[in-house]
Amino acid sequence: MVTPWAALRGVVVLVYIFMLGPILITAAVSFNQSNRSQFPPQGFSLQWWQRAMAPEWVDPLWFSLKLASLTAVLSTLLALPLAFALARYRFRGREAMVALTLGPLMLPALVTGVGLLQLFQYAGLRDYIGFTALLVGHIVICLPFAVRTVAISLHTLPPNVELAAASLGASRARTLWHVVFPLIKSGIIAGAVFAFVHSFTDVNLSIFLARPGEVPITVKILGFLEFGFAPTLAAVSVITLLLPLALVAIVQRITGLGDFIYGQRERV
Amino acid sequence: MSEPALRLAGIEKRYGATVAVAAVDLEVREGEFLTLLGPSGCGKTTTLGLIAGFFAPSAGEIFLKGRPVAGLPPFRRDIGVVFQDYALFPHMTAGENVAFGLRMRSLPKAEIQVRVNEALGLVQLAGLAERRPLELSGGQRQRVALARALVIRPTVLLLDEPLSNLDLKLREEMRVEIAGLQRRLGITTVFVTHDQGEALVMSDRIAVMNAGRIEQLGTPADVYERPATRFVAQFIGRMNFLQADGKSVAIRPERAQLARERPNSGFARQATVRHVLYLGATLEVHLELDSGERALVEAPNHGGPARFQAGERVWFSASPESCLEM
Numbered sequence: 001m002v003t004p005w006a007a008l009r010g011v012v013v014l015v016y017i018f019m020l021g022p023i024l025i026t027a028a029v030s031f032n033q034s035n036r037s038q039f040p041p042q043g044f045s046l047q048w049w050q051r052a053m054a055p056e057w058v059d060p061l062w063f064s065l066k067l068a069s070l071t072a073v074l075s076t077l078l079a080l081p082l083a084f085a086l087a088r089y090r091f092r093g094r095e096a097m098v099a100l101t102l103g104p105l106m107l108p109a110l111v112t113g114v115g116l117l118q119l120f121q122y123a124g125l126r127d128y129i130g131f132t133a134l135l136v137g138h139i140v141i142c143l144p145f146a147v148r149t150v151a152i153s154l155h156t157l158p159p160n161v162e163l164a165a166a167s168l169g170a171s172r173a174r175t176l177w178h179v180v181f182p183l184i185k186s187g188i189i190a191g192a193v194f195a196f197v198h199s200f201t202d203v204n205l206s207i208f209l210a211r212p213g214e215v216p217i218t219v220k221i222l223g224f225l226e227f228g229f230a231p232t233l234a235a236v237s238v239i240t241l242l243l244p245l246a247l248v249a250i251v252q253r254i255t256g257l258g259d260f261i262y263g264q265r266e267r268v
Numbered sequence: 269m270s271e272p273a274l275r276l277a278g279i280e281k282r283y284g285a286t287v288a289v290a291a292v293d294l295e296v297r298e299g300e301f302l303t304l305l306g307p308s309g310c311g312k313t314t315t316l317g318l319i320a321g322f323f324a325p326s327a328g329e330i331f332l333k334g335r336p337v338a339g340l341p342p343f344r345r346d347i348g349v350v351f352q353d354y355a356l357f358p359h360m361t362a363g364e365n366v367a368f369g370l371r372m373r374s375l376p377k378a379e380i381q382v383r384v385n386e387a388l389g390l391v392q393l394a395g396l397a398e399r400r401p402l403e404l405s406g407g408q409r410q411r412v413a414l415a416r417a418l419v420i421r422p423t424v425l426l427l428d429e430p431l432s433n434l435d436l437k438l439r440e441e442m443r444v445e446i447a448g449l450q451r452r453l454g455i456t457t458v459f460v461t462h463d464q465g466e467a468l469v470m471s472d473r474i475a476v477m478n479a480g481r482i483e484q485l486g487t488p489a490d491v492y493e494r495p496a497t498r499f500v501a502q503f504i505g506r507m508n509f510l511q512a513d514g515k516s517v518a519i520r521p522e523r524a525q526l527a528r529e530r531p532n533s534g535f536a537r538q539a540t541v542r543h544v545l546y547l548g549a550t551l552e553v554h555l556e557l558d559s560g561e562r563a564l565v566e567a568p569n570h571g572g573p574a575r576f577q578a579g580e581r582v583w584f585s586a587s588p589e590s591c592l593e594m
Contacts, residue, residue, distance in 0.1 A: 160355035163322050166342040167349040168369035168420060178368070182359045 023241060030234035037229045052235035060220040061239065064200055067131065067216060068244075071138040072196035078139065079146035079191055086147070087154040105144040112141060113208035120209075130214035137209050138199040145198055146191035153187020189255050197244045271334040273298045273456035274319065274424050279328035281314050281480075288314040290480040291328070296424070299454040301447065305467040306477035307503070312460045315477070316426050319458060321345050332423050343372070348417030352429040354409045356401040362388065362412045363397030369420035387419035388412075390449065407438050414446070418453070425450070427459045431466060443469050464504045468492065476500045498594050508563045509594065510537070516594045521566040523590035526553060526576060527583045536585040539563065543578050555584055 025039050030052075033043025051057075082101060086094065104112055116137050120129050157180065165175040181188075203218040210219045217240050224233055274296040281289040289311040296302045304312035318325050321342035330338045337345050348369075356365050366387050370380045388394050391411035401409055410430060417425055427446070431439045447470040450457050461467055467474050468488040475485045476499075484496040495501035498509070501518050508519045517535060530536055537557045545552040546569075553565040553576055563584050567575075576582060 158353070158355065158358060160351045160353060161357055163320070163342070164349065164351060164355040164357075164416075165368070166322070167320055167345075167347055167426075168416065169343045169346075169372035170368070171341075171343050174372065179357055183357075 023238075026234045026241075027238050030231055030238055032231045032234075035231065037231050037234060048231040048235045051232045052239060057217075057220070057232075057236050060215045060217040061236075061243075063131075063214065064217040064240075065243070067134055067138060068196045068200040070135060071142050071199040072192045074135070075139045075142045075146045075195045076150075076188060076192040079143060079150050080188070082143075083147050083150035083154060087151045101147050102144045104141045109141050109202060109204035113137060113205035116140075116205070117208040129209055130211040133209040134206060134214070134216065137205045138202065141202065141205055142195035142198050145194040149187050149191035149194060150184065153184040153190075156187075157183055186255055189251060193248055193251050196247060200244050270298065272296055272331075273300070273333060274458070275331040275334075276315075276319070277329045277331065279315070279318060279330065280326045281311075281318060281323070282326045287480050289318065289325075292480075292482055294475060294482065294485070296456055296458060299456055301450050301457045301459065301470060301472045303459045303461060303467040303471040303474045304477055305461055305464060305474050305504075307462055310477040311480040312462075312477050313428060316349075316428055316458065316460050319424065320347050320349050320426055346420070346423045348420055348422035348425045350410075350413045350417050350425070350427045350430045352432060354401075354413040354430075354433075356409055356412055356416075358401050360400075361397060362393065362399050362401070362404065362408075365401070365412055366397075366416045366419050369416065373420070383419055387415040390418065391415045406434055407442070410434065410442065414449075418449075418455070421455075423456065425455050425457045427457065429461055431461070432463070439466075446470065468504070476503060478503075495592070495594075501592070501594060506564065506566075510535075510557070510561055510563065511559070512591075518592040518594045519563075519586045519590055521552075521564040522550075524563070524565045524584060524586045526565050526567065527585060530583050531585040534585055534587045535591050536583055537561075537563075539582055539584045541576050541578050541580045541582055544574055544576060546574075555582070557584060 028041050029037050029039055030048050031044050031046070032038055032041040032048065033045045036042075082097075085091070086098060086101070116133060117129070120126060120133050125133075161179055161183070162175050165179045166172075170178060201218065202216075203222055206216045206219050207222065210216060215223075217236070221233060221236060221240070224230075272295040274294075276292050276294040279289060279292045279294075280287070292311075292315060294302075304315055306312050317323055318338075319330060321337065321340060321344075325338055328338070329336050332345065332347075357368065360368070363384050366384045367380050370383060375383075384397065385394065388397055391414050393408060393411050393415065396404065396408065399408075401412065404412065410433075413430070430446070431442055434442060443466055459467075459470060471488055473485060473487055474491050475482045476491055477483065478499050484491050484500045486494075486496075491500055491504055495504065495507075495518070498516075498518075501507045502509075506521050508521060508524065510517050510519065512535060519535065525531070530538075537559065539555040539557045542554045542556050545554070549569055551567050551569050551574065553567065555563045555565065557563055565584065
């Protein structure tokens with residue numbers, strides 16, 4: 001007889017196989033000795049990794065890191081006042097603001113990309129296509145993640161702590177600095193991490209707004225696929241995969257991000 | 269005559285068409301323990317919020333030691349508040365919580381340290397300064413909240429139902445302790461509660477509130493012995509309301525007597541005992557008067573067999589001075 005627990009265990013095993021399997025296969029392929037992407041790999045060599053370290057790949061990787069970092073910082077900075085306004089105040093146009101902020105979440109990034117490309121072209125901003133356009137686009141698609149996580153953490157603030165701070169002589173600004181920010185810190189960081197990862201892994205929007213020399217790694221990989229799946233690509237993919245994973249792991253270690261994602265520890 | 273520590277002059281708070289606080293005038297003397305007592309929704313917590321400055325009054329002025337403050341934000345008012353849920357800062361230790369108000373006043377570190385220790389000692393938490401709120405019991409959290417509000421030596425201390433989250437035994441201990449601390453420090457205090465027992469035990473004066481107004485302001489004995497309105501009479505303690513010569517007469521259950529013979533003077537009605545409740549220290553005798561009215565008599569339990577049984581015919585009576593005309 002299949003008990004619920006056994007069934008759940010089975011599902012977990014399947015999830016792991018489908019999540020980790022492709023990654024492990026890709027990693028293995030990158031060590032092939034021949035120039036064919038074979039699995040299991042034939043022989044062992046680091047030549048494809050060596051090629052992956054060439055400027056052809058390192059430059060777009062670096063470009064993506066810069067783009068994702070800046071996107072994370074800027075969308076979080078924008079998300080803070082937005083989340084405050086949406087979570088705390090009832091004002092005219094609030095519904096419209098909610099829709100605008102969370103809208104990109106429903107819209108295929110592809111559509112946003114096409115739209116932005118047209119906007120930049122018709123508005124005479126053609127010269128900004130590339131990094132600037134990509135930054136704008138990425139902020140648009142990452143903002144919903146940042147706003148939502150900050151707004152959720154605002155709702156978990158214990159009631160009255162802000163009033164308590166005010167009664168103890170803290171101005172609005174000092175209350176924010178000494179009480180509110182420390183208490184929603186993990187929400188802010190989680191929002192920034194989500195934004196970073198979302199930006200770093202985006203291809204749908206980036207494909208429209210890149211230009212030669214200003215190409216994110218995802219778009220570069222996609223372009224290279226036209227020539228078939230070379231083992232170089234396997235090595236690049238592994239690097240591209242490990243970077244955001246490493247970031248999440250580091251942030252989680254430092255801040256206890258897991259608390260935010262999997263529910264807060266008990267609060268007073 | 270010296271300036272009162274706190275004065276409310278025609279304070280009003282409206283939310284649209286709803287009046288939360290209606291034209292309240294109130295003076296709290298230096299060092300006084302004044303309680304705002306009333307059912308939920310009577311405007312007592314709103315009044316407290318207005319004094320603290322958490323929101324602005326729709327009309328009227330608030331004076332702290334003669335200084336008008338209605339237009340000032342809370343952080344410029346110098347008022348200590350203890351919240352019902354304590355509202356401690358969960359990311360700070362007990363000591364840091366208590367130090368917060370002093371840090372906001374930019375006091376030197378050494379002085380902050382001394383005063384924090386002093387305040388924690390005052391609420392018997394010396395040695396727990398390093399604990400976080402999460403690591404403290406409900407009663408200890410409450411003491412931290414109290415120390416945090418006291419350490420800034422506020423002009424007025426506001427307590428918003430601070431005892432309602434404690435269990436019964438602790439609540440009764442804290443009643444005495446808070447009232448004792450308040451008298452020792454001589455700090456002007458406004459206490460909000462819906463618990464008449466707390467109000468009677470702790471207060472110098474009680475303002476009984478109903479529907480946004482103060483129905484009566486007086487000492488605990490005043491409001492209990494001489495309630496000004498029917499609302500006060502039935503909200504504080506229990507009360508029999510009976511008709512006599514077209515007027516309403518109010519009689520406290522513990523002031524009424526039961527007898528087999530008709531008493532010579534005062535208020536007297538014949539009645540039937542409906543049931544007798546045994547409460548340990550007292551007995552509660554529920555009556556139905558011949559007029560159809562219900563009445564209650566609370567008699568001390570002297571031991572021995574109960575004097576009256578259900579179904580018995582008795583006389584319900586009260587001396588003239590125990591009868592209040594309402």
